[in-house]
Amino acid sequence: MKDDKQMYIPTYDDVVAAHERIAPHIHRTPVLTSSYFNELTGAELYFKCENFQKAGAFKVRGACNAVFGLDDETAKKGVATHSSGNHALSLSYAAGRRGIPCHVVMPRTAPQAKKDAVRGYGGIITECEPSTSSREAVFAEVQASTGAEFVHPYNDPRVIAGQGTCSRELNEQVPGLDAVIAPIGGGGMVSGTCLTLSNIAPGVKIYAAEPEQADDAYRSFKAGHIIADDAPDTVADGLKVPLKELTWHFVSNHVTDILTASEQEIIDAMKLTWQRMKIVMEASCAVPLATILKNKEVFAGKRVGVIITGGNVDLDKLPWIKS
Amino acid sequence: MKDDKQMYIPTYDDVVAAHERIAPHIHRTPVLTSSYFNELTGAELYFKCENFQKAGAFKVRGACNAVFGLDDETAKKGVATHSSGNHALSLSYAAGRRGIPCHVVMPRTAPQAKKDAVRGYGGIITECEPSTSSREAVFAEVQASTGAEFVHPYNDPRVIAGQGTCSRELNEQVPGLDAVIAPIGGGGMVSGTCLTLSNIAPGVKIYAAEPEQADDAYRSFKAGHIIADDAPDTVADGLKVPLKELTWHFVSNHVTDILTASEQEIIDAMKLTWQRMKIVMEASCAVPLATILKNKEVFAGKRVGVIITGGNVDLDKLPWIKS
Incomplete structure (x- = not known):
């Protein structure tokens, strides 16, 4: 962002x-x-x-506002985040409703139930190691290769x-x-x-x-x-x-x-x-x-x-x- | 009844x-x-x-109908049942709202949480042994000594x-x-x-x-x-x-x-x-x-x-x- x-x-x-x-x-x-x-x-x-x-x-409110506020050109490339909680679910849900991809970077050690829930809403998971440096590096790669719009879980005016x-x-x-x-x-x-x-x-x-x-x-x-x-x-x-x-x-x-x-x-x-x-x-x-x-x-x-x-x-x- | x-x-x-x-x-x-x-x-x-x-x-619907349908004379003596589940809670609640006693016969082996819940709604518990014969005997005693109106959990037109x-x-x-x-x-x-x-x-x-x-x-x-x-x-x-x-x-x-x-x-x-x-x-x-x-x-x-x-x-x- x-x-x-x-x-x-x-x-x-x-x-x-x-x-x-x-x-x-x-x-x-x-x-x-x-x-x-x-x-x-x-x-x-x-x-x-x-x-x-x-x-x-409630996170779906901010996620939907971010996703449905994107212009078509930006939206096409999808959205991305590195939350593993409700924001990831919500962003996946919102992106699914708009028919665009949602990329979620999650530690490979995250509970299977959380991964399943994100996938259940259509999110595409890229796993990282459970460290901040790995998460940031993997997230940067995902963003670079997809051009997806970063939607921060909370520090974002749209959210x-x-x-x-x-x-x-x-x-x-x-x-x-x-x-x-x-x-x-x-x-x-x-x-x-x-x-x-x-x-x-x-x-x-x-x-x-x-x-x-x-x-x-x-x-x-x-x-x-x-x-x-x-x-x-x-x-x-x-x-x-x-x-x-x-x-x-x-x-x-x-x-x-x-x-x-x-x-x-x-x-x-x-x-x-x-x-x-x-x-x-x-x-x-x-x-x-x-x-x-x-x-x-x-x-x-x-x-x-x-x-x-x-x-x-x-x-x-x-x-x-x-x- | x-x-x-x-x-x-x-x-x-x-x-x-x-x-x-x-x-x-x-x-x-x-x-x-x-x-x-x-x-x-x-x-x-x-x-x-x-x-x-x-x-x-839902049991509170039938219990309230039974309790609030009693004439004042009958109501004064209270109501009684031998359920240990939701009917006992509901009848206690209904009797409490009308300001009349509710007598509940429960096996002494019933979970403490159930007894606490009935008492929480104002029910008066009389314990029996965990057998049908004891329950019936104790219930007959309670009814005889109080004159309370029996409200069956389900086989009752009011309920x-x-x-x-x-x-x-x-x-x-x-x-x-x-x-x-x-x-x-x-x-x-x-x-x-x-x-x-x-x-x-x-x-x-x-x-x-x-x-x-x-x-x-x-x-x-x-x-x-x-x-x-x-x-x-x-x-x-x-x-x-x-x-x-x-x-x-x-x-x-x-x-x-x-x-x-x-x-x-x-x-x-x-x-x-x-x-x-x-x-x-x-x-x-x-x-x-x-x-x-x-x-x-x-x-x-x-x-x-x-x-x-x-x-x-x-x-x-x-x-x-x-x-």
């Missing part, structure tokens, strides 16, 4: 355009409520269920504008929210939320929720500059990546606070949500609820939107079951 | 009255679709999600009329269905479905789905009289109980066919539903999908309602994970 694009800061007009562009390819996901969790927290919680989204996660459509729906579905909370990894969803709500509902406070064991965004927020960790480890495996310049812009300007939760608190909140709300969601999505439960005074009496970001879980390895 | 009540065959007017009576206490549950499952089966499937219902299962509200909603939510399929144990949900659809949409074929390992309803259907097994064993633990006279009336008169699935087929369908639809549902709810997958020719090209009956799963013991 070129530098000039990377520096472009998307506007709310970009969100509106993205929403129109991606509407035929995504679900307008439902908002669920739970009287059990309302009693437990003392807040009114509105769960925006992106686990029911196409390809199983952030796409993610911003989620809180645009939420704001229509639940008017009068006091706050919205979303998990933060690289910051794509939080940035999209900031972009949208700062424009259409500037009174809504935006909170980000992060695992204590991968709290680089929390420390960045307190320090006032990006701190990137090398290889944080957490059960919330979607949240290991660091902020980048574009997401830092939104986080530093619009987020009210970043709250953190321990691994056990995340696992407990995840299991409790499955038990009481009967939805399958990733550990990452449980981080907001875990932080609400330990910071009840912040949210009590408030109408709070909670973004459930995705549902692509390895059902053979649930974190509360010892194998 | 008195014999004269047991012999009363509920009418569609009872379903309409039940719906009005229970509306403040239940969810109008959503209907979900899945393009993945539509492609896989060649049918248009509409999943009526009673796993999102209050107390986690069947309540369950009939589910397909009444489904028929409004998805007009023009060709068929509806539901799991069958004692036959309460299937009977309610027959009662409603035979009146308001008599062209809709009604199928019941049953585990091969607990196929007493299938064999009853083929034989033309009730066959009750002693202690069938299946992962679909909500479906172990036999038909009774009232449910046999509806099943024998209105069901088009009963289809069966093996344990492995049920587990596979259950896991696949969690994976692709991101919903937590019981093994029992997977039996209909399992039978659709092995009888594709019956459902191909049809609009089919599939009742997802409940979501009360022990998340520590999932049938595809060996512990």
